[in-house]
Amino acid sequence: MTGSETRWLDAEQQGQWRAYIVGTTLLMDTLDRELRQAHGISMAEYEILVRLSETPDRTLRMAKIAESMQHSRSRVTHTVTRMEKSGLIRRAAAEDDKRGVDAVMTDKGWQLLQEAAHTHVAGVRAHFVDLASPDDFAAMGQVMNAVSDQLVAENPTFEDIR
Amino acid sequence: MTGSETRWLDAEQQGQWRAYIVGTTLLMDTLDRELRQAHGISMAEYEILVRLSETPDRTLRMAKIAESMQHSRSRVTHTVTRMEKSGLIRRAAAEDDKRGVDAVMTDKGWQLLQEAAHTHVAGVRAHFVDLASPDDFAAMGQVMNAVSDQLVAENPTFEDIR
DNA sequence: TCCAATTGGTTGAATGTTCAACTCTGCGCG
């Protein structure tokens, strides 16, 4: 592929990388299951509700949702369709752009979010935030922001690929 | 649910948590796509090959694979079935326990791993390891190990759930 | 002005994952 030699990871880096992967699967699965069992929604659905709740009119364009979560447009379409079926969201035509579709949180969606937020935040704390020092989390935040920046920058047309 | 008040996350913690989720989806998707495009395997399949390659006889019990990756047994069954179909792994009856099944890496699997490792390590470096200081990664490793420990400890019979 | 490329979004099929039910073997103890 490239001309340069592959620089392998040393044992420590391998361990850190593996800890990251395994810990992440465990963490995400746990939080997802907690939300499903307590409130019948997935973490992806929860995250969408959160983003909608942060706007003044509880409304977001499909593309904005996809972008902010780094999900594919297709995925957002499917997820929103499911949420529409269960009455958490409804679709509306966008004002300005006739191609556009707004996802609008319903009252039911708002209600559910109020309840689910307790469960979720408790989980995030118990399984993640409360497990290490603020400094360690700051470092983690640094790293993950760098990851996003690098990947988005490296790939200007990222939406097309995902 | 519990009697205690929910302690919400402050703005900084929210930001860090969101950076973690978004960065992780971006990172995992990218590494997965790189492996698929270059070598036709998923990251999960790659990880299985790595674990097999680390044993003296390139063999692991199904349950061990599931445990070390924190995947459900069912998921491992399906993944290994796919890999068996594409000739990277074969199944063998376990010596000692007649219930057991060994996954054995084939030569083809070994070959593929040799090639794929370059791609993958290059990706892990470019998109993750080389983006922050060793100290930041140490912190990250700390946190993620704590996460795993907590979740595994909290749930002694974790296998049953996942 | 008009057409080509881009953007926003959806669709349906292929692929992957989860979930619950099931089989088979092993273990402990009356």
Added chain:
DNA sequence: CGCGCAGAGTTGAACATTCAACCAATTGGA
């Protein structure tokens, strides 16, 4: 011994995600 429970793994259906193909509206030059 023999019964019942636990452990290992598989199965198939339901569910979620990806991928490629598609349509419709918009934009930006020649």
